[in-house]
Amino acid sequence: MELLIDKVSKKFKDKKAVDNISLELMPGVWGLLGANGAGKTTLMRMIAGIMQPTSGQVLYDGVPIQTLGEGYRDVFGFLPQEFGFYPEFTVKDYLAYVAALKGLTERESRRRIRELLERVSLTDVYNKKIARLSGGMKRRVGIAQALLNDPEILILDEPTGGLDPGERVRFRNLLSEFAHDRIVLISTHIVPDVEYIATCHAIIRDGRLLATGTTEELVRLVEGKVWSCTIPARAVPEYESRLQIISLRNENDGSVSIRYLAENPCNDISVPSVPRLEDLYLWLFPQGGVENPKRTSRKKGGIHR
Ligand SMILES: Nc1ncnc2c1ncn2[C@@H]1O[C@H](COP(=O)(O)OP(=O)(O)O)[C@@H](O)[C@H]1O
Numbered sequence: 001m002e003l004l005i006d007k008v009s010k011k012f013k014d015k016k017a018v019d020n021i022s023l024e025l026m027p028g029v030w031g032l033l034g035a036n037g038a039g040k041t042t043l044m045r046m047i048a049g050i051m052q053p054t055s056g057q058v059l060y061d062g063v064p065i066q067t068l069g070e071g072y073r074d075v076f077g078f079l080p081q082e083f084g085f086y087p088e089f090t091v092k093d094y095l096a097y098v099a100a101l102k103g104l105t106e107r108e109s110r111r112r113i114r115e116l117l118e119r120v121s122l123t124d125v126y127n128k129k130i131a132r133l134s135g136g137m138k139r140r141v142g143i144a145q146a147l148l149n150d151p152e153i154l155i156l157d158e159p160t161g162g163l164d165p166g167e168r169v170r171f172r173n174l175l176s177e178f179a180h181d182r183i184v185l186i187s188t189h190i191v192p193d194v195e196y197i198a199t200c201h202a203i204i205r206d207g208r209l210l211a212t213g214t215t216e217e218l219v220r221l222v223e224g225k226v227w228s229c230t231i232p233a234r235a236v237p238e239y240e241s242r243l244q245i246i247s248l249r250n251e252n253d254g255s256v257s258i259r260y261l262a263e264n265p266c267n268d269i270s271v272p273s274v275p276r277l278e279d280l281y282l283w284l285f286p287q288g289g290v291e292n293p294k295r296t297s298r299k300k301g302g303i304h305r
């Protein structure tokens with residue numbers, strides 16, 4: 001099973017929301033990372049077949065998805081970012097309604113809903129109205145509806161918002177179990193949310209694919225660029241003004257431990273720090289996604305542009 005995104009672009013008037021992206025998705029959990037406005041939702045809609053690319057195409061096992069029609073919908077599950085619920089429906093009725101839309105028989109639908117409610121830990125609230133659920137519970141209803149037809153391809157647009165730490169762990173376990181032999185694509189701008197869930201990542205900025213690879217491969221790109229040291233609290237503003245600080249931690253003795261990104265250490269007390277995926281993301285998005293002219297021509301390793 002393979003999903004091929006082949007030179008896909010989407011233009012809205014003068015704005016290129018997605019710019020010539022090519023990506024081959026194999027079974028496993030994929031993270032689609034990028035700041036707000038990077039083009040994640042637009043790309044996912046085109047993969048879902050609910051938006052036509054301006055150019056390029058998406059192929060499922062070598063066949064363009066437009067020509068698959070209903071057949072594609074049968075193997076596809078989607079949780080949109082702006083997910084419209086029917087607040088007056090109970091969880092059970094809502095899922096039964098979606099199951100009917102997806103063409104499940106009543107018997108299949110009952111069995112599947114029971115199984116899914118258990119897997120997303122919603123069994124206790126299945127008779128409650130959706131309007132009365134917490135944000136995290138609503139997310140889980142959204143995840144359950146995307147899984148109803150047991151899809152081979154599952155696309156989740158920013159699914160981790162509103163989940164508490166316990167729910168995150170359950171969500172991760174659910175997906176790891178599910179992803180065996182299936183393609184799961186999860187978008188987010190919060191890197192730690194997918195760092196351990198996804199085995200591969202695609203990072204996009206300004207509609208362009210910037211880097212792809214496993215967590216280990218991507219993290220290697222910032223190896224030797226992450227440093228840490230402990231400085232007096234009064235020195236923090238000066239360090240902040242000249243360094244890209246990743247994190248600050250106040251120590252008990254009044255000093256501050258800092259982690260920062262730089263080609264070279266900024267003083268002789270800095271030691272190399274083990275890089276994480278978030279460090280690469282901050283390296284690529286130094287101003288949280290605003291283009292940095294100095295970094296647009298970076299070509300090393302798995303970075304494509
Ligand atoms: N329907 C649309 N009409 C015009 N511009 C759009 C539309 N949808 C998205 N865009 C623009 O395309 C860019 C990418 O948006 P989007 O795909 O939603 O990014 P993300 O999901 O990464 O935040 C943004 O600049 C956004 O304003």
Ligand SMILES: [Mg+2]
Nearest residue numbers: 040041042081
């Ligand atoms: Mg989006």
